[in-house]
Amino acid sequence: MHPPDADSVLVRHGELGVKSDQVRRKMEHQLADNLRAMLDARDLPGDIDQRRNRLFIHTDHPEGVTAAAADTFGVTSASAVATTDPTLSEIADTLAETTREQYDGGTFAVEARRAGPPSAHPFSSSDIESTGGTAVGETITDMGGEPVVDLDEPDFELFVECRADKAYVFCEKRAGPGGLPLGTQRPVVALVSGGIDSPVAAWKLMKRGAPVIPVYVDLGDYGGPDHRARARSTVETLAAYAPGHDLSLSVVDAGDVVADLSEDLGSLRMLALRRFMLAVAEAIARERDAVGIVTGEAIGQKSSQTSANIAVTDAATTLPVHRPNLTVDKSEITDRARAIGTFEDSTIDTGCNRVAPSHPETNASLEAVRAAEPDDLLDRAEARARDRAVVPIES
Known part of the structure; x- marks a missing residue:
């Protein structure tokens, strides 16, 4: 009016x-x-x-x-x-x-x-x-x-x-959204699964002026084409808020890594996978001159997101991991996803549910996870980051 x-x-x-x-x-x-x-x-x-x-x-x-x-x-x-x-x-x-x-x-x-x-x-x-x-x-x-x-x-x-x-x-x-103009802060790498939480977290960092470099870790057969399409669609929605800024999606192939972890790690495999993802994000951040990583995690929302387990996964990177949803209830995150337009494409069942063990560890120690995971896991993450595909996204 x-x-x-x-x-x-x-x-x-x-x-x-x-x-x-x-x-x-x-x-x-x-x-x-x-x-x-x-x-x-x-x-x-x-x-x-x-x-x-x-x-x-x-x-x-x-x-x-x-x-x-x-x-x-x-x-x-x-x-x-x-x-x-x-x-x-x-x-x-x-x-x-x-x-x-x-x-x-x-x-x-x-x-x-x-x-x-x-x-x-x-x-x-x-x-x-x-x-x-x-x-x-x-x-x-x-x-x-x-x-x-x-x-x-x-x-x-x-x-x-x-x-x-x-x-x-x-x-x-x-x-309006408030916050700071996009581009007034240094960029961060955004780990996006296409689920409800990670696009909201990326949007919140963008609101504070930080451009995001979206990264999707492809789970192979454990994710599937719907999982990949969902991630791309949510990034396309985020790109509409950022014309003039590059939100090309980096896609990192990790199907064989997920298969290895699922076979060998039992209750610790989700933590090892999260550590792999953070190591991928850090490698891309170094290449793109980014200064941090953003994820959609919230304390206690999933077994891998307990306060103890977050400490274990964060040890895989030297960069700060920003979690703007850290203390936010799922209902509030969902409301924000609806408001910014990412909810509909985020509600397909997530492929990583197939990765999660029946009885996941909720109070892991760093020593136990390091002992269980492959010795070359973080090196593989860096190699996969170098070999990633980059998908242009229209804003």
């Missing part, structure tokens, strides 16, 4: 505003670049105007551009706005026009924010709300309604942001 004469989209960011001027400017430039890439990917026209703590996208497609901005990391909210002169009369007229177009009954409220020194305008934010509220109320009366103000939970809310040179009227704040 937007004013009838909406000509721009107001883009807000959060944490960037508390950074030093040098860092803030750098991050705002990255955000502008990411917005440009997002618009290009969706074939939407728009000219991006950077201002301190705000960006404006001037466009004749306000609805589509608002949706695109609201999918961009670093954006806290976006609003399609009608631009007008920063005078009480012009603001009131624009509020009245918007009411005639969009009001369909119920209570209303006007919320205003005036930016700049007191000398910038001969009125206050309260004056805008009072004058604007009167204009809206009169318009509702002219439409045959009965104007009732509700400042707490209005059915119809209008907003005004008044700056020194222009004022902006809007009737919606569409929430």
